[in-house]
Amino acid sequence: MPAPPEEPTAPAAPAEAPALPAEPPPPLTTRERFRRRLGRARTGMGTTVVGIFRRGVSDEAWDELEESLIAADVGVEATLEIVAGLRARAKEEGVRTGEEALALLKEVLRLELSVADRTLHRCADGATSVWLVTGVNGTGKTTSIGKLAARSVRHGDRVVLAAADTFRAAAAEQLELWGERAGARVVRQGPGADPAAVAFDGWQAASAAGADLLVVDTAGRLQNKTALMAELSKVKRVLEREAGPCDEVLLVLDATTGQNGLAQAKAFLEAVDVTGIVLTKLDGTAKGGIVVAIQRQLGIPVKLVGLGEDVDDLADFDPDAFVDALFATAAGDGDTPDAEDRAAGER
Amino acid sequence: MFDALSDRLEAVFAGLRGRGALSEQQVDEALREIRLALLEADVNFKVVRTFVSRIRERAVGAEVSKALEPGQQVVKIVHAELVRILGEQSAPLDLGSRSPAVVMLAGLQGSGKTTAAGKLAKLLHKKGRQPLLVACDLQRPAAVKQLRLLGEQVGVPVYAPVESGDPVAVARASIDEARRLGAGVVIVDTAGRTNVDEQMMAQAADIKAAVQPVETLFVIDAMIGQEAVAVAKAFQEAVDFTGVVLSKLDGDARGGAALSVAEVTARPIKFASIGEKLDEFEAFHPDRMAGRILGMGDVLTLIEKAEEVYTAEEAEDAATKLLTAEFTLEDFLAQMQQIKRMGPLQGLLGMVPGMGKALKDVDLDDGQLARVEGIIHSMTLAERRNPKLLNGKRKKRVAAGCGRSAQEVNDLLRSFEQMQQMMKSLGGARGMKAMRQLRKDPDLAGALGGGMPGLGGLGGLGGSGELSGVGGGLPGRSGPGSGGRPRNKTVPKRKKKKRR
Numbered sequence: 096m097p098a099p100p101e102e103p104t105a106p107a108a109p110a111e112a113p114a115l116p117a118e119p120p121p122p123l124t125t126r127e128r129f130r131r132r133l134g135r136a137r138t139g140m141g142t143t144v145v146g147i148f149r150r151g152v153s154d155e156a157w158d159e160l161e162e163s164l165i166a167a168d169v170g171v172e173a174t175l176e177i178v179a180g181l182r183a184r185a186k187e188e189g190v191r192t193g194e195e196a197l198a199l200l201k202e203v204l205r206l207e208l209s210v211a212d213r214t215l216h217r218c219a220d221g222a223t224s225v226w227l228v229t230g231v232n233g234t235g236k237t238t239s240i241g242k243l244a245a246r247s248v249r250h251g252d253r254v255v256l257a258a259a260d261t262f263r264a265a266a267a268e269q270l271e272l273w274g275e276r277a278g279a280r281v282v283r284q285g286p287g288a289d290p291a292a293v294a295f296d297g298w299q300a301a302s303a304a305g306a307d308l309l310v311v312d313t314a315g316r317l318q319n320k321t322a323l324m325a326e327l328s329k330v331k332r333v334l335e336r337e338a339g340p341c342d343e344v345l346l347v348l349d350a351t352t353g354q355n356g357l358a359q360a361k362a363f364l365e366a367v368d369v370t371g372i373v374l375t376k377l378d379g380t381a382k383g384g385i386v387v388a389i390q391r392q393l394g395i396p397v398k399l400v401g402l403g404e405d406v407d408d409l410a411d412f413d414p415d416a417f418v419d420a421l422f423a424t425a426a427g428d429g430d431t432p433d434a435e436d437r438a439a440g441e442r
Numbered sequence: 443m444f445d446a447l448s449d450r451l452e453a454v455f456a457g458l459r460g461r462g463a464l465s466e467q468q469v470d471e472a473l474r475e476i477r478l479a480l481l482e483a484d485v486n487f488k489v490v491r492t493f494v495s496r497i498r499e500r501a502v503g504a505e506v507s508k509a510l511e512p513g514q515q516v517v518k519i520v521h522a523e524l525v526r527i528l529g530e531q532s533a534p535l536d537l538g539s540r541s542p543a544v545v546m547l548a549g550l551q552g553s554g555k556t557t558a559a560g561k562l563a564k565l566l567h568k569k570g571r572q573p574l575l576v577a578c579d580l581q582r583p584a585a586v587k588q589l590r591l592l593g594e595q596v597g598v599p600v601y602a603p604v605e606s607g608d609p610v611a612v613a614r615a616s617i618d619e620a621r622r623l624g625a626g627v628v629i630v631d632t633a634g635r636t637n638v639d640e641q642m643m644a645q646a647a648d649i650k651a652a653v654q655p656v657e658t659l660f661v662i663d664a665m666i667g668q669e670a671v672a673v674a675k676a677f678q679e680a681v682d683f684t685g686v687v688l689s690k691l692d693g694d695a696r697g698g699a700a701l702s703v704a705e706v707t708a709r710p711i712k713f714a715s716i717g718e719k720l721d722e723f724e725a726f727h728p729d730r731m732a733g734r735i736l737g738m739g740d741v742l743t744l745i746e747k748a749e750e751v752y753t754a755e756e757a758e759d760a761a762t763k764l765l766t767a768e769f770t771l772e773d774f775l776a777q778m779q780q781i782k783r784m785g786p787l788q789g790l791l792g793m794v795p796g797m798g799k800a801l802k803d804v805d806l807d808d809g810q811l812a813r814v815e816g817i818i819h820s821m822t823l824a825e826r827r828n829p830k831l832l833n834g835k836r837k838k839r840v841a842a843g844c845g846r847s848a849q850e851v852n853d854l855l856r857s858f859e860q861m862q863q864m865m866k867s868l869g870g871a872r873g874m875k876a877m878r879q880l881r882k883d884p885d886l887a888g889a890l891g892g893g894m895p896g897l898g899g900l901g902g903l904g905g906s907g908e909l910s911g912v913g914g915g916l917p918g919r920s921g922p923g924s925g926g927r928p929r930n931k932t933v934p935k936r937k938k939k940k941r942r
Contacts, residue, residue, distance in 0.1 A: 162487055165481055165487050165668070166486075166487050166668050167668065168484075168667035168668050168669075170482075171478055171481045171482050172482075231665070231690070231693065232552070232554070232690060232718075233551075233552030233553060233554055233663065233689075233690070234552055235551065235552055238582075241583075262718070263588070264560075264587075264588045264589075264591035264592050264595070265584040265585075265587035265588035265590075265591055266584075266588075268583075268584035268587045268588075269582070269583045269584035269585075269587075269588075271584075272583035272584055273583060286591075317690060317692060317693040317694075318693070318694070319692075319693060319694040320692075349552060349663070349665075351550065351663070351666045351667060351669050351670075351673070352663075352665050352666065352667055353484030353665060353666060353667025353668065353695070353698070353699070354482060354483070354484050354667065354695075354696070355484070355665040355693065355694065355695035355696075356665075356667075358694060358695075376550070376551060376552070376636065378636055378638075379550070379636035379637060379638055379669070379673075380636075380637060380638055380669055380672050380673070381667070381669040382669075384667075385667065404551075404581065
C-alpha cells in the first residue's frame, strides 16, 4: 500500500512548486544542481534513511531515526516531537512495513518544511527592490551576495551592491571583487563608516540609476550583542525610510551551525524581521537540520542554499532533496557492524 | 527550551536525599537528563553516548554524600569528567626552539582563521615576539587584503606576495622572508576548506609539509553542531593539528563542539576567541567551558565573590524584605552597591546558572547601573522609602538632580513597582521564571534596557536559597551567597505557601 496521500494536511505537495517560476531554468536547473551537489558531497558515505527501516518498523528503528535527526542538527526538542508524532500516526494508520514508514516520514518532514512561498520578493511596480542580507560572523554573507548578484545580472537585472560591512577588514574589497565578477556596481565608504549611511548611499545610487535591485551587505554580528543588533535595526530603518519596506531580509545561516542557529534566527527575526534564510556551505558534510527547527518554531522559510565557492553555486531550496540528504550519513558513519551491514545492504 | 542541567537533575532526585548509594534506576534517569543536556549543547551524539556510559560507571553505587543532594553529586561527577576531557589545565602554545617557529592555521570556511591569525600575532607581539603574518588564503576574494589590514592594525609585517596562485609556494618562501626580517614566529593563514574537498585538504597537507610548523592550529566555530566530529577528524587526518582554537565564544552557543573535538582528536584546545577586537583572544579554560556546556555558569567564582561582599545578615535581611512588600528603593540601592562590589554586572550574571540564560538578552551594563544609582541618589530618604510620594513636581526635581530625563525617572519607578509586584507574587525562588516572563514582555524589559527588574532576582540570590539548586558540586559551601539552607525560617514557609 502506498503512503496515504496527504490527507488532513493538504498544503504539503504544492510547497516546492512556487520555487521554480522565480527564474527561467539555466542549462542545468538549480534543482538538478542542488541534488547533484548534495550527492557529490555524500556519495559512498554509508547508509541512507532507507536503511533505518530496512528491517521494518520497530522500536529500534524509531530510536535510530531519532538519532539520525539529532545527528543532522535538527535538535532534541524538535526531533522528539517529530518522531513522537510520526509514531502516533504510524500506529493510527497501521503502518507496518519499512517502506510505508519511510513514505510517512518523508511526508511529515516535507510538511514541516512546506511554505506557500519560497520566491525572493521583488518590488511590485518595477521600482528598485531592496534586499538586506544579515547573519552572524563567517556564515558567508558577502559570498552569497556575490552569487546572488551574478544570478540577477544574468537574469537581466541591473544590480547595485552596498558594502555596509564597514567593520571587518577588507569586507568592502571582497564585495567589490564580487561586484566586478558579477557585473554589479558596488557602493562603499571607508572602513568604520556608519553602515546605515552606506545603505543610504546605496539606495541613492540604485534609485538614481534606476537599478532593478539593491542588495545591502552587513557586518557579521553575534546575535547576543545588543548594540550591534540595534545598529542593524537602524540600517533597516534608514533603508525603509528611503525606499519603503525591504522586499527581502535574508538571514545567512551556516549549515554546520548547531542549536545556536535557532537563537540566531530568533534574534534576527526580532531585530529586522527576517523573511527568509540562505543556508550556506551545504557542500560539506553538514546537513543544516537546524532549519527544520527554525521553520517549526519561527516559520522562516529557507529560500536559497549555498553549495560551493563558485559563482553559480547558489540554488533555490529544494525540500525533497534536503530531506533526502538529511539522512545521508546520519545513521552512523559505519562505526558499528550493524551500520556497516546496512550500508552493504544498500549497495 | 531546557533548563540548566543541575535544575533538571534536582527534579529527578527530588526527595532522595540521604538514602545511601545511588541506585541504578536513579542513575538511569539522571543519565537521560545528562544525555539531553549534552545534545542540546551540540555535543556530538556519539561522543554523548560514550561519555554517558563512562558517567554511569562512576555514578552507580557511588555513596550519596551527606553534604550534597544526589543531583548535585551527579553534576559533580559529570563536571569532573568534562574537565578531564577538555584538559585539566590550559595548554600553552609551544613554539619550540627553532627559529623561525611556524604556526599554521586551518579550518572550515568562515570559522575565523584570518581573524585568529591577526589576534595571535597581536598576542605574540605583546609578549615581545616578532611575528610575520603569511597570506596563504588565495581562494577567498580580498582575504589577502584582510590579512594586510590586520597586520597594519597589529603593527606586524605581512608577507603577501600574490593575490592568487600557489599557496604552497608562498608558504615555502615565507620562511626566507622571516629570516630576512628577523621575525621569530611565522603565522600562516590558509584558505577555508570543507572536509570533503580532497584536493583542498591535500593542499593543506602540502602547505604543512612545506613549512614544517611547530604548532598547527585547527580553528573551529563554537557554534558548530554535530558535524564537529567529522570535520575535526578530517583535519586531523590531513594536517594532524597540535591544538584547537575555539572561535566566536563570545556568542551564546553552549559550545558542546569543544567536547566533541577534544574527545575524538585528543588534542588540547589552546585558545578561545572571545570578541571582535584583536586583543579578545585568550587561553582556553577547560573548567569554565565545562560549566558552560552544562549551562551551570561559573558557580564557584560567583559564590566566592558573593561571600566576599555579602554578610550573612545583609543577605537574610534582603531576602526577607524582598519577599514581603517592604523592599524599598533604599534597599534596592544598597543591593546595587553590593553587586557592584562584586565586579562587572554582565560577567556576574553570566555566572549564575539559569540566570545566564534568562538574562542573556537583557542588556545589563554597568553604565545603566550608575544611572539608576544616580536617580535614586537624587531622591530624598522619604521618597526612597515610599516612591508613591513622587508626584510630578518631585520627579522633575529628581530628574534635574541627576541629569536624567523625567521619562527615565518614570521608567525606573515603573520597573521597580513591577519588580516589587513580581517578587511579592512569585517569591524569590521563582524569580528566574519571572525573569523569563520579563523577556517576553518587551515593554517591561524595554524599561531601562530591561535591567532593573533583573536586579531584584539578584537580590533574591543573596540568601533566599536561590542558589541551592545551583551549588552543584560544592560540598560544604553554605556561605551567605550559596544559600543552601535558608537561614530565615520564615522565608521558605512563605515561599511554600505562595507556590501552592
